[in-house]
Amino acid sequence: MPARGTDPPPSAATLRRLERASGAIATRAVARMDEDLPWFRAMPADQRSWVMLVAQAGIASLVEWCRNPGRPPRLTGEVFGAAPRDLVRAVPLKQTVDLVKLTVEVMDDHVESVAEPGDAVPLRMAVLQFSREVAFATAHVYASFAENRGAWDARLEALVVDALVRGERTEELPGRTAALGWAGTEPVTVLVGAAPPDGDAHAAVRRAARSSGGEVLVGVHAEQLVVVLGGAEDVAAAAARVAEEFGPGPVVLGPVVDRLSAAGGSAAAALAGLRAARAWPGAPRPVSADALLPERALDGDPLARAALSERVVLPLRGAGGEVLETVRAVLAGGGNLEASARALFVHPNTVRYRLKRAAELTGQVATDPRGAWTLHVALALADLDGGRSLWH
Known part of the structure; x- marks a missing residue:
């Protein structure tokens, strides 16, 4: 990030006064948040205390930045490193912007009382420019969190789908699916077929399911695309729409079950149907696993x-x-x-x-x-x- 250019920095005396006043300014900033932001008042006490620490760390970082004009600010670690990662989950980006805005306003209100004579303008300019750096750092923190959360969700989703395919009954399944946003969605069914040859079908499958009013879990298991579909009002229509995103060949729809924990049976039937579907070349797409009972039986199911x-x-x-x-x-x-x-x-x-x-x-x-x-x-x-x- 570039330095502040030709703007004169505040004097050392002003910076010492700002440093001594940092606790009072942070306290006032949190008080303003409590007055102006209803959602902040509803936050648990531990999260409010973390916000206080972030505000204090921000003022301390401002002082250090002013003392070393040529040093790029390292705000991601210096400011937001004071808070646990759980705070990023608890406070959305828009609300964080509101917190930063109020903190900057409070700092600006204290410029006259903190600055030495003749230092008010340099300090105010420093606060203004520092707030811009904080805005960039805030965006970086949330972008990094979103990227990491996306990678974690993908791994967690793969574990859930793999467990269902293997028929595992694990106590962690409700917690894992809840973390993915799956909250008791029913009815549930499983579709299996070939994965598309031209890349990742996850996004396309999600769009198709949500256009039909459903939610999905998606995974690739031994080159087969496995889709757990839940919550669709018209299961047949939703399955037909989702089947369009599979690769060439048959797509088999497992039996409908009333809860996600029972989806392992639907997956087992769908996979057995997929193995036997070659014996019915004219099968519709998707074809239900029950419609393939003769072929599955002959295949040894x-x-x-x-x-x-x-x-x-x-x-x-x-x-x-x-x-x-x-x-x-x-x-x-x-x-x-x-x-x-x-x-x-x-x-x-x-x-x-x-x-x-x-x-x-x-x-x-x-x-x-x-x-x-x-x-x-x-x-x-x-x-x-x-x-x-x-x-x-």
């Missing part, structure tokens, strides 16, 4: 196999032999209802009624290609499991 049994096989078996027999006949007949009716010796309307009942129970339509595939895989796996139980 025990959770998918159990889900097919619970959602498809058991309801069909519980509905009675006629419904299950009809579903098997329609699958074997390629969806031809008339042929299935002849094979079962019933009217086609009876077949339609039974298929409607099966669809109500399982959510799968036997005459729809995708529904037929899901039913076929679920029943085949159940038959294999039943065969194993006979042999063991």
Whole structure:
């Protein structure tokens, strides 16, 4: 920072008087803050005391600066080093500017009483120029804090996403997510897919999520982009918007859960779906992990196999032999209802009624290609499991 130029410095006697008066000036500055700034009155006592120390350090730095006109001021350490870093979190930049402004005004008010005869103008000019240096130092402190906080947040976010992907249940998760600004946002779901090849997608994903009214945690895990999406009113619409920011290939949406601590299950299902998605080349983007249950089961996912049994096989078996027999006949007949009716010796309307009942129970339509595939895989796996139980 450049020196003060040709302005004459205050005399040594004036600087000694200013140094002796620094405590009283700082006390008066804090009193003015208390009078003029309602938010300052509401601050805890420890933070108010730190502000007092910063004001005193600022006056001391002014004295030292005036005694050594050619020395660049080191205000970041000399002035703001008196306060802990927590104070930067507690006091926003705009409020800090108000504090500096009031302190400078109080110092200016004391110029006449502190300066030796003929020294008022040099001291006032020194205060004015010093306040400019303080403004630059303030901006530097907050810019450095923002940069460091951004790097810390990125590391913390990566730890949270990694813990969810690994299915870890850690007591630190609520505190870590709260530090990232995630405050009980629900519902929650997880999207996974390829990371974009052209660089960091974090900012684009955040914009996409917030445009849909949601919040996100973003991480890259083994070259896969993992997005934890929460708080969106329309989860499907928000997921579709966020999916646009992924790299080429499938994007899988995990099941919706009611809290972040349960997002590990959503992530596990989404990752299993991503591994199996290659078996469904025409899958929509994003595709839900539940829609990929057949492929996941064939890929060896025990959770998918159990889900097919619970959602498809058991309801069909519980509905009675006629419904299950009809579903098997329609699958074997390629969806031809008339042929299935002849094979079962019933009217086609009876077949339609039974298929409607099966669809109500399982959510799968036997005459729809995708529904037929899901039913076929679920029943085949159940038959294999039943065969194993006979042999063991």
